[in-house]
Amino acid sequence: MKLSHTALVRAPRSRVWKLVTDVPAAARCVPGVAAVTPSGTGKYKGSLLVQLGPVRLVLDGDVALTATDEAAGKASVRADAKDSRLGGTVRATMDLALVDKGEDTELRITSDVRIAGRIGEFGQPVIQRKADQLMTQFAECLARTLA
Amino acid sequence: MRADRRLIDALRDDLGCIGTKEGCSIGVCGACSVLVDGKLLSACLMPAVFVSGRAVTTVEGLARGDELSPLQDAFIREGGFQCGICTPGQLIAATALLAERRRPSDDEIREWMMGNLCRCTGYHGITRAIKAAMA
Amino acid sequence: MTYDYHEPETVAEALDLMARHGEDAHLVAGATAFTLLWRQGLLRPGHVIGLRRIVGLGGITATDKELVIGATATHREIERSADVARHCPALTRTFASVATVRIRNQATLGGNLAHADPAQDPPPMLMALGAEVVAASAAGERTIALDDLFVDVFTTSLRSDEVLTAIRVPALAPGTHATYLKFLPQTADDYATVSVAATMRFTDDGEVADVRVALGACGPTPVRARSVEDALAGAVPDAARIADAAARVDADIAPFDDVRGSAGYKRDMARVWTERALLSLVEGRA
Structure with missing residues (x-):
């Protein structure tokens, strides 16, 4: 499933870059993320709680910063997580691009999300909505953090 | 009994009453139709613990000894089935209909039986059989 | 497990x-x-x-002021209730049109509302009728208007320490007409592609004295169509005015693609079925 999100962050590109490539700091802006701990160079372990009405997903897994190009304002993140209680895996690659917009920065995130197992039972419309909510809140939080 | 057993599991696996069939498992196809205290229900959606102390009627309970119920007899005479997998559910649903309305109209029959799917599409035979059983 | x-x-x-x-x-x-x-x-x-053994959560009662439906009343009990039919025949028809008789024999209204699937039938009709739910917790009881109950897909404003105990539907003002229509392009027992509930009352001069419109399956929650209502309030509801009002439903809904239609198709169908619902109320007032 391909998702794309765009958000305007009211801060200069260099500051946004610093924050989004600091995985533990950026992760604090994703609602539902529990402590993210380093597990190697550019690699982290973390946990994300996603609640949809009575359904609670606890996604435990690895996040890695796989590529960074500060001059171009581009970074790639890969996440592999599973929910052991419900059974299911989520594998996502996210390409981030930061674009100067005057004094502000546009954050473009293109994600390719692969969902296997029970989590997929939700169906794409519901998953897409949830992803949209997470991304919107992520961008708002980045903006607040940098304000 | 485990709390998460469904009525269909209890009937087929625990009691060996395999007349009731499991089709879609999501309450749509009607193959697992049963009566609980006379009410038509999907055994695939009903927790088995919910029927504690209540009367469950399956297709096995429609005949009296060797004597078929008027509906069973009519389904045979009127060709109310082809492959037969949906027939236990059709019979139970029709039994509930005739218990509630003695002489349903054609529209009422179609509306009531709408929730019992027949993949052989033998709906005319089923409707004919229900009308014959009313006669 | x-x-x-x-x-x-x-x-x-x-x-x-x-x-x-x-x-x-x-x-x-x-x-x-x-x-x-x-x-x-x-x-x-x-x-x-x-909750099914809790006696106080079942049953249906009616007074001059309101209809009270217990949370564990099944769809079928509501469909067959003489009190419900007297209160509002369109409410009876709404419940009679839910899925199949098997589901109606098992599924309860409280469960339906707490589950908060945006494509369910009773919520839009109950919204158009101005219903509210009663929620009980250790701290006591509170009421929540149906307009404020649904927050997101499968998500309500009920707190995790609350039980939904009853649904209260206020008596309709005399002369109020009500309808519930759903667009079912596939099978009669399916969830709707879009559904529309509406109530309307007229002045002696034939103007709209009161109107409420709510839609299902058009976004993450059932939703009131306030733009449509505002466009009709006080108006003489001729065909042109109704067509104009129905077109405004676009501003009230937020559909997303699902197996019963794309977001764009749902937008088109929301307009068409809102217009049909409103016309049926105007034509039915004679």
């Missing part, structure tokens, strides 16, 4: 169990939605609390 099943006999006992088991508890009434979600593996509570 299974769960412990509890059947309290009073609301207080149910609240007690909820407090004891917290997030590990899940409430069920008819258990239709729960059974499906459990089978899909999307819910894994350690404790399931069944």
Whole structure:
């Protein structure tokens, strides 16, 4: 499933870059993320709680910063997580691009999300909505953090 | 009994009453139709613990000894089935209909039986059989 | 893996169990939605609390002022209730049109509302009728207007320490007409692609004195179509005015693609079916 999100962050590109490539700091802006701990160079372990009405997903897994190009304002993140209680895996690659917009920065995130197992039972419309909510809140939080 | 057993599991696996069939498992196809205290229900959606102390009627309970119920007899005479997998559910649903309305109209029959799917599409035979059983 | 099943006999006992088991508890009434979600593996509570033995949560009562439907009343009980039919025949028809008789025999209204699937039938009709729900917790009771109950897909404003105990539908002002229409392009027992509930009352001069419109399956929650209502309030509802008002439904809904239609198709159908619902009320007033 391909998702794309765009958000305007009211801060200069260099500051946004610093924050989004600091995985533990950026992760604090994703609602539902529990402590993210380093597990190697550019690699982290973390946990994300996603609640949809009575359904609670606890996604435990690895996040890695796989590529960074500060001059171009581009970074790639890969996440592999599973929910052991419900059974299911989520594998996502996210390409981030930061674009100067005057004094502000546009954050473009293109994600390719692969969902296997029970989590997929939700169906794409519901998953897409949830992803949209997470991304919107992520961008708002980045903006607040940098304000 | 485990709390998460469904009525269909209890009937087929625990009691060996395999007349009731499991089709879609999501309450749509009607193959697992049963009566609980006379009410038509999907055994695939009903927790088995919910029927504690209540009367469950399956297709096995429609005949009296060797004597078929008027509906069973009519389904045979009127060709109310082809492959037969949906027939236990059709019979139970029709039994509930005739218990509630003695002489349903054609529209009422179609509306009531709408929730019992027949993949052989033998709906005319089923409707004919229900009308014959009313006669 | 299974769960412990509890059947309290009073609301207080149910609240007690909820407090004891917290997030590990899940409430069920008819258990239709729960059974499906459990089978899909999307819910894994350690404790399931069944409400069906709580006598005070069942039944339907009517007074001059309101209709009160117990949370564990089944769709079928409501469909067959003489009190409901006297209160509003369109409400009876709404319940009679839900899925199949098997589902209606098992699924309860409280469960339907708490499950908060945006494509269910009763919520839009109950919204158009100005209904509210009663929620009980250890702190007492509060009422929540149906307009404020639904927050997101499968998500309500009920707190985790609350039980939905009843649904209250206020008496309709004399002369109020009501309807519920749903667009079912596939099968009669399917969820709707879009559904529209509407109530309308007229002045002696034939103007719209009161109008409420609500839609289902057009976004994450059932939704009031306030732009449509505003466009009709005080107006003489001729065909042109109704067409204009119905077109405004676009501003009130937020549909997303699902297996019963794309977002764009739902927008078109929301307009078409809103217009049909409004026309049927105007034509039916004679």
